[in-house]
Amino acid sequence: MLRQLRCWLTTFLIATCVGNTWATATFNSVKSSFKPSDTLILSREGEVLQRLRTDTSVRRGQWVALADVSPALRTALVLSEDKRFYEHSGVDWQAASAAAWANLWNRKTRGASTITMQLAGLLDDDLKRGSGGRSVVQKLEQTVSAQLLERNWRKDQILEAYLNLVPFKGELVGIDALSRTLFGKAAHGLDAREAAVAVALVRAPNASPAVVAQRACAVLKSLPATDTDCEALDLFTTGALQRRDYGASEGIAPHVARQLTRTATPLQAKSNAITTTLSAPLQRFALQTLQQHLRELAGRHVEDAALVVLDNASGEVLAWVGSSGDLSSAAEVDGVTALRQPGSTLKPFLYGQAIAERRITAASLIEDSAAQIETAGGLYIPQNYDHQFKGWVSARTALAASLNVPAVRTLVMVSPDAFHKQLRKMGLPLKESGDFYGYSLALGSAEVSLLNLTNAYRALANGGRLSATTLTRNAKPVWHTALDPRAAFIVGDILSDPLARARTFGTDSVLATRFWTAVKTGTSKDMRDNWAVGWSQRYTVGVWVGNASGAPMWDVSGTTGATPIWAAVMGYLHKTLPSRAPKAPAGVVQTPVQFGAQEAARQEWFLQGTQQPSFAMTSGADYVDSTRxxxxxxxxxxxxxxxxxxxxxxxxxxxxxxxxxxxxxxxxxxxxxxxxxxxxxxxxxxxxxxxxxxxxxxxxxxxxxxxxxxxxxxxxxxxxxxxxxxxxxxxxxxx
CATH class of the missing domain: 2.60.40.10 (Immunoglobulins)
Known part of the structure; x- marks a missing residue:
């Protein structure tokens, strides 16, 4: 009679539950709909670079396969919650009968809810337990729902789903969140003591540490061949329940994670993982190199740095280090996107514009001497950081040796307003007008980001063509011409010339590499910002060193601050990969040039039609400045x-x-x-x-x-x- 009643009840409730969409849900659909509270930032190789919490309403970790859950936890869960889990078909009728009999005599019992029945309650909102417990109808529906699950799912799938969906203490849902928060490890590493505490929290998630420890002790005693020290377990449980080791973010690309989650597409927002263009090995090397160099600069009042590596052809970001991490007091500030003064790193664009407009050539002589330029605010007198002025120097020497006065004289020819427009074409969205900056714009008085500046140098690497950078793969670059390709080639040739920069940096400078590169340094006013930006045949690397607070550094120049990091990263990129000088574009010619007493004769590049064999100044043409x-x-x-x-x-x-x-x-x-x-x-x-x-x-x-x-x-x-x-x-x- 009891069996017939059970069959009739089951048939009735199955018919009732058929309409529920979850009742026909597969294990794979439940798993695919699981949404962690974290977003994973993946490298181009598929490696996790950063984990960032994006859902503050609940704490879910990643979905954990049953094989990746420790055997101790699986055993403890079954022994504690459902001893006949592998024998019944969703409902433990033996336990149900015992529970009914105990309730009849008003005895306390643990109930007869199986793991499968509990999973049914987790999957269906209508079956969730209320504050007063489940109603009779809910219990009947839960019973039938469990049998439906058993018909369609394997036991290992039921156990795996339960471990990932079961709520634990507070906001913690699923075994991954619990393991990492309370024990600071993945679920596969839980030992018997940790497993016992975890299982005790299933039945009493909000119980006091003493109650949880008592339940954990009983679980631990049920495990085979396990030493039980309940007194020590009490102390361990109290400590574990107070621990919060599962931080909101961890990894080696925190700024990229925040950047991508802010700009995520609807499809990316639904996913818990975003694949980026970053290279995991390069990102690790860049971060380690940056931090190591800052430690070497200890005592010079510098604690922050940033680095970005771009692929020349695609614009893909291969490395993005926004800060020095633990070495910084403002690690949240992203130095890759922060606006800072670029110093002399703007000079290549100025000389490139002047060459493109045929105002100068690379061989033109520009005077490096005391200059007094009248402005609305008074006299502007640029000065070199050197023993003395160099006199008449070629534009090649002026740019490579980073001489300030010739740069300002060149800007006088170009005009601040025209140069401002050129910088905007290079992807540098300056806030103010050219007249606002005046002639100091030649020396980098505007503010730019490391990302935009490095991409502007990438345009030089691509013959004056510019496209946007990207952090996501398979984006097709859209190009536009930002600078005459002939001028871009000549500027690159100058910045790769170790002899031209020798007047300032010497012949054994850290700027010199064993393979072809073009590079420029820069330092802003009061040594607040230090830069090194340059490119090889395939990559463009930009480095900034300074303090996020804007405080000046002490005795840190372009060659001691950013350049060693730049050189190390370039060396890493070209350990086995060659880098060759670019071929001259059409419309560029190379001819021999004589300079008289000013510079040694050499072969020089010119725009077709601007070449001439001799550039020299006689003594009678020396610059004379009347003074008062x-x-x-x-x-x-x-x-x-x-x-x-x-x-x-x-x-x-x-x-x-x-x-x-x-x-x-x-x-x-x-x-x-x-x-x-x-x-x-x-x-x-x-x-x-x-x-x-x-x-x-x-x-x-x-x-x-x-x-x-x-x-x-x-x-x-x-x-x-x-x-x-x-x-x-x-x-x-x-x-």
Whole structure:
């Protein structure tokens, strides 16, 4: 009679449950619909680079296959929750009868709900247990639903789904989230003690540590060949329930993860994994190299750096290191996208524009001497960080050696507004107009991101053609011409020329590589930003070093800050891969050039039609700059033969670009007269008609006196930018 009633009830409820969509759900459909609370960022090789929590409402880990769950946990779960799991067909009628009999006599019992029945309740919202327990109808439906599951699913699939869907303590759902949060490990590594605590939480997820430990002790005793120390288990359980080791984000690409989750497509948002263009081995090497170099710079007040590697052909980002991680006090700031002053790294685009417009050639002579440019804010006087001006130098030397004055003179020819437009064509969306920046734009006074700057250099690598960068694969680049390909080729040839840069960086500079590369360094005002950006035949690499706070570094130049990281990454990329110089495009010719006394003869590249065999300046063409001297009563007069300071003039503002190591900088003072003594801020420091001064930021008074100390002339000047800390003529107090 009981058997007939059971069959009739089962048939009735099966008919009732057929309409439920979940009742016909397959194991694979349930697994595919499982959505972790984390998004995984994968490398192009399929390796997990970063895990980032994107769902704050619940804590789900990744779906764990049953084979990846520790045997101790599987055994403990079955023994604790459903001893006859592998024998029944969804409902343990023996346990159900015992539970009914116990309820009849008002005895406490654990109930007869099997793992399969519990899974049915997890799959169907209508069967979920309320605060007052399940109703009779819910229990009947749950019974039939469990039998339906057993007909369509294997036992291992039921157990696997249950372990991934069962709620544990608090927001934790599934064994992966529990294992990583409470025990700091994957589910396959759980031992018997950890498994016992996990199973105890299934039945009492919100119980106190003491109750959980008591239940875990009973579970542990049921496991075969297991030592049971319940007193130690009590301490262990208390500690585990207080632990929260499962961080919101972990990995080696945190900034990429945030970037992609912010801009995810609807399809990517539905997925718990996003495959990127990043190379996992390269990303690890780049991060390690960056952190190691910053440790070597300890004591120089620098804690942040960023790096990006681009594939020249596709624009794919192969490495993206946004910060120095634990070394930084602002690790959340993404140095790849942050706006910073690029210093001299803008010069290649300026010279490229001037060459493309046929204003200069690579052999044109530009004067590197004291320059005074009138602006609305007063005189703008650019200065080199070197012992002295170089005089007449070719554009090749001026760019490769990163001389500031020739760059400003070139910008005078091009105009700040035209150069501003050129920079925007190169993908640098400057905030202000060219007139706002003025002539300081030649020395990098605007703000750009490392990503945009590196991509602009990638355009030089591609013959002046620019396309957007991408972090996702299979994106087709859309190209546009940003610079004349002939000018781009000549600029690349200059930046790859070790002899041309030797005047500033020497012949054994870290900029030189054993394979073909073109590279430029840059340092912003007050040493707040340090850059090295360059390309090989296949890759473009950009590096920034500084402080996210904007604080200046101490004695860190382009060759000591960013360049060693750049060189190491380039070396890694070309361990086995060659890099060859590009072929000259049509419309470019190479001819021999003579320079007289200015530079050695050489072969030089020209735009077709601009070539000439000789570039030289005679002594009669030397640059002469008229200067003013102060008369006895302070009036500005020009007096031939009177002792006076001829350079600099009063009101001079010296703008220093610290792209060259600061201890090599000098400002040249010139005067006419005899038996002269130089004073700076009242302190004697030199004799004669000329003197060299290591500059110090601030306002200064420069004087010349006779042998008796009578002041013959004086000028007032201001130095803006970085200086050598503690120089001999530095002010005793900050100004």
């Amino acid at each position: 001297a102060r008369g006895p009563k302070g009036s500005n007069v020009l007096v031939k033969g009177m002792a006076r300071i001829t350079s600099p003039t009063s009101g001079t503002i010296i703008a220093l670009d610290p792209d060259i190591p600061p201890r090599n900088q000098r400002v040249s003072f010139q005067a006419q007269g005899s038996n002269l003594h130089w004073l700076l801020n009242g302190k004697a420091f030199a004799k004669g008609t000329s003197a060299q001064w290591l500059p110090w930021p601030g306002r200064h008074v420069l004087q010349i006196t006779d042998a008796k100390g009578n002041v013959l002339d004086e000028v007032r000047l201001e130095v803006r930018g970085a200086g050598v800390k503690g120089g001999p003529l530095a002010p005793t107090k900050p100004r």
